[in-house]
Amino acid sequence: MSYFGFLFANLGRKKVRTWLTFLSIVVCFLLFGLLRTVGGMFSGPVSLAGADRLVVSPKYSMVTDPLPVSHTNALRALAGVDGAAHADWFGGNYLDFGLAFPTIPVKPREYFNVYSEFRIAEDELETFENTRTGAVASRGTAERFGWQIGDTIPIVGNIYPKEDGSLLWEFELVGLYDRPNSTAGNFEDFYIHYDYFDEARQHSKGMVGWIMVKVENPDEAALLASEIDALFANSGNPTRTMTENEYNAQFAKQLGDIGMVVNMILTAVFFSILLLVANTMIQSFRERLGDLGVLKALGFSDGRVARMVLYESLVLNVGGAAVGIGLSYALLIGVEPMLANFGAVELTSANLIAGLTIAALLGLLVGAIPAIRAASLPIVDVLRARG
Amino acid sequence: MNQIIDIRGLHKTYHRGGERIAVLDDIDLSVKDGGYLALMGPSGSGKTTLLNMIGGLDVPTKGSVNVCGVNIAELKGRALASWRAQNIGFVFQFYNLMDVLSAQRNVELPLLLTKLSKKERQKRALTALDIVGLANRAKHKPSELSGGQLQRVAIARALVADQRILVCDEPTGDLDRASANQILELMEILNTSHNKTIIMVTHDPEAARHAHECLHLDKGRLRAEADA
Numbered sequence: 176m177s178y179f180g181f182l183f184a185n186l187g188r189k190k191v192r193t194w195l196t197f198l199s200i201v202v203c204f205l206l207f208g209l210l211r212t213v214g215g216m217f218s219g220p221v222s223l224a225g226a227d228r229l230v231v232s233p234k235y236s237m238v239t240d241p242l243p244v245s246h247t248n249a250l251r252a253l254a255g256v257d258g259a260a261h262a263d264w265f266g267g268n269y270l271d272f273g274l275a276f277p278t279i280p281v282k283p284r285e286y287f288n289v290y291s292e293f294r295i296a297e298d299e300l301e302t303f304e305n306t307r308t309g310a311v312a313s314r315g316t317a318e319r320f321g322w323q324i325g326d327t328i329p330i331v332g333n334i335y336p337k338e339d340g341s342l343l344w345e346f347e348l349v350g351l352y353d354r355p356n357s358t359a360g361n362f363e364d365f366y367i368h369y370d371y372f373d374e375a376r377q378h379s380k381g382m383v384g385w386i387m388v389k390v391e392n393p394d395e396a397a398l399l400a401s402e403i404d405a406l407f408a409n410s411g412n413p414t415r416t417m418t419e420n421e422y423n424a425q426f427a428k429q430l431g432d433i434g435m436v437v438n439m440i441l442t443a444v445f446f447s448i449l450l451l452v453a454n455t456m457i458q459s460f461r462e463r464l465g466d467l468g469v470l471k472a473l474g475f476s477d478g479r480v481a482r483m484v485l486y487e488s489l490v491l492n493v494g495g496a497a498v499g500i501g502l503s504y505a506l507l508i509g510v511e512p513m514l515a516n517f518g519a520v521e522l523t524s525a526n527l528i529a530g531l532t533i534a535a536l537l538g539l540l541v542g543a544i545p546a547i548r549a550a551s552l553p554i555v556d557v558l559r560a561r562g
Numbered sequence: 563m564n565q566i567i568d569i570r571g572l573h574k575t576y577h578r579g580g581e582r583i584a585v586l587d588d589i590d591l592s593v594k595d596g597g598y599l600a601l602m603g604p605s606g607s608g609k610t611t612l613l614n615m616i617g618g619l620d621v622p623t624k625g626s627v628n629v630c631g632v633n634i635a636e637l638k639g640r641a642l643a644s645w646r647a648q649n650i651g652f653v654f655q656f657y658n659l660m661d662v663l664s665a666q667r668n669v670e671l672p673l674l675l676t677k678l679s680k681k682e683r684q685k686r687a688l689t690a691l692d693i694v695g696l697a698n699r700a701k702h703k704p705s706e707l708s709g710g711q712l713q714r715v716a717i718a719r720a721l722v723a724d725q726r727i728l729v730c731d732e733p734t735g736d737l738d739r740a741s742a743n744q745i746l747e748l749m750e751i752l753n754t755s756h757n758k759t760i761i762m763v764t765h766d767p768e769a770a771r772h773a774h775e776c777l778h779l780d781k782g783r784l785r786a787e788a789d790a
Contacts, residue, residue: 176667176683178674184662469658472619473672473719474647476640554619558654559610 182486189459193491196455200495201502203448204530208503210437211526228289229388229400230422234413237264241382242412244373247285249406250388255399257391260285261383265367267330267344269320276316278330278365280372283311289389292355299324299350307371310346313363314353322348328365335376344375387419445533453541456488460545467549468557481550488542489535496534500527565628566727566759567593567616572625574611574782585611587782589625593775595726598753598760600773607779609763610731616761617729618646630726647675651720651758655732657712659704665691665715666700672723690718693756694748710741717748721758728752730762734769746772 176184186193231250233240241263250259265278283303287293295303295311303309310328322328326348336342346367354363373380388403390396400416407414417425460467467480475483572589575582585608593599601609614620615627618634627635630649637645651672652658659668669687678686691697694714704712713733720728733749734742750772752758762773770776778785 176663176670176674177680181663181667181671181674184660184667188662465658466660469654469660470671471643472617472646472652472658474643474650474675476643478640479643479675555614558619558658 204499492538603779
């Protein structure tokens with residue numbers, strides 16, 4: 176028998192209780208692995224590029240109050256506007272990957288003029304303009320799914336059915352674009368032709384989700400935003416305009432809030448598990464007072480007995496954490512396609528280290544009280560009580 | 563023969579609820595290496611306290627307790643624990659074996675404190691079990707053994723690290739006559755053939771008869787058998 180063999184034998188004293196405690200810790204760290212990864216996706220870096228662009232969105236809701244496409248021309252007519260391009264949220268699922276990437280209906284030339292930092296070959300852009308069922312994808316998205324130019328990309332819509340009621344939309348990949356300093360991971364837009372989309376969809380014809388406005392002078396962006404909102408204030412479709420930076424920052428803040436909620440849930444779960452494990456450890460310790468006294472009589476020093484109690488707690492907690500985090504990793508691989516649109520799904524080494532460190536601290540914390548008490552046990556009293 | 567235990571002017575006092583209770587009062591005691599001493603006396607006379615002092619489980623209020631050449635009254639903490647592991651084997655009335663471990667693993671416990679290899683520990687544990695006649699029960703858990711067998715396992719544990727002194731607190735107190743006799747015979751063999759010094763607390767005059775010397779404790783004071 177080794178020292179650790181003795182330790183495991185002690186853990187097996189009340190097998191059901193030990194397993195239940197172990198499973199509690201596994202579940203706790205399974206949640207940890209899942210929530211940290213998902214929370215990390217919501218609080219990951221968001222591109223703040225585009226200080227020279229304004230986002231004109233519906234004042235109240237993109238879903239219930241979309242903007243008329245005619246707003247785009249009105250915006251172009253404003254002084255200080257260098258270009259305007261509308262866009263919409265198509266939604267839709269790609270094969271079994273779910274919402275694998277955002278599909279955005281755009282007017283090709285207008286949109287790429289506004290997003291002038293996006294690089295696309297002129298002939299591919301021209302083909303996109305002239306192919307009503309055409310689409311362009313980022314090079315990263317194409318590589319991810321093994322697409323080649325000329326491939327047909329089937330997308331099942333979940334917001335917009337076609338006029339004939341069909342939800343299956345098919346697009347021909349006619350070009351690939353590159354975006355500089357991409358930080359969106361898998362979350363890169365797939366652009367389809369607005370004219371085809373608008374003509375073929377069953378409802379909301381002539382409406383768009385938002386309009387991007389390129390400003391001539393970024394220093395006057397805030398002023399221009401006020402002018403735009405004033406322009407449409409009394410229309411049936413009022414707007415809310417902000418710089419792309421503000422828009423992204425607001426988006427990032429909302430995502431950051433989700434991260435905060437995730438952390439709060441984690442904290443609550445940990446606190447509950449801490450109490451549960453501490454209670455179990457103390458109960459187990461009380462039942463073994465006699466045995467610990469005998470060990471001390473046999474020559475086990477106070478420190479050794481305390482370490483033994485502490486190791487048991489550590490083995491239980493770190494072992495449970497390792498299994499829990501491992502399971503979360505396996506689960507994340509399973510759900511990756513469903514979450515891919517929010518960014519790269521991966522259990523980072525930082526999360527793994529954080530999880531195991533927390534487990535070790537948890538183990539030390541819940542084992543500390545029994546360990547200290549074990550060290551200070553008066554042998555004679557314990558043996559007398561044992562008989 | 564050398565004195566393996568030499569106790570001088572030993573006092574032990576407890577304080578309970580403001581009251582001072584003298585459990586041991588000016589004890590002088592010597593035991594030769596290889597000796598076999600029985601301590602008898604009524605309940606509360608201080609027998610177990612004296613045994614605990616010899617075994618290094620308790621510390622005296624006053625006096626010296628020289629065991630195996632060391633005044634253990636001056637040892638503390640880790641040093642005292644280490645001394646106990648090397649010199650004293652304990653045999654308790656209710657065996658005090660670990661329920662979760664087999665007989666062999668219970669016997670191996672004191673060897674976890676040594677630098678012996680796992681294989682060597684197993685070998686020594688089996689040898690100790692063989693000495694007490696239980697090699698064939700090595701894999702059995704305590705719940706699968708009789709009272710007499712449990713006490714044999716406890717004795718094997720007490721001698722496995724080659725401790726020089728066996729400190730036995732009512733070793734036959736929980737056994738029927740036949741089992742008790744077997745244990746007493748085993749202890750006699752360990753004393754005569756293996757040169758173990760045995761200090762035994764007992765209420766049983768039959769058990770005390772196996773010892774070379776019998777001392778009586780009464781109200782914390784020692785008396786020789788003839789005076790008892």
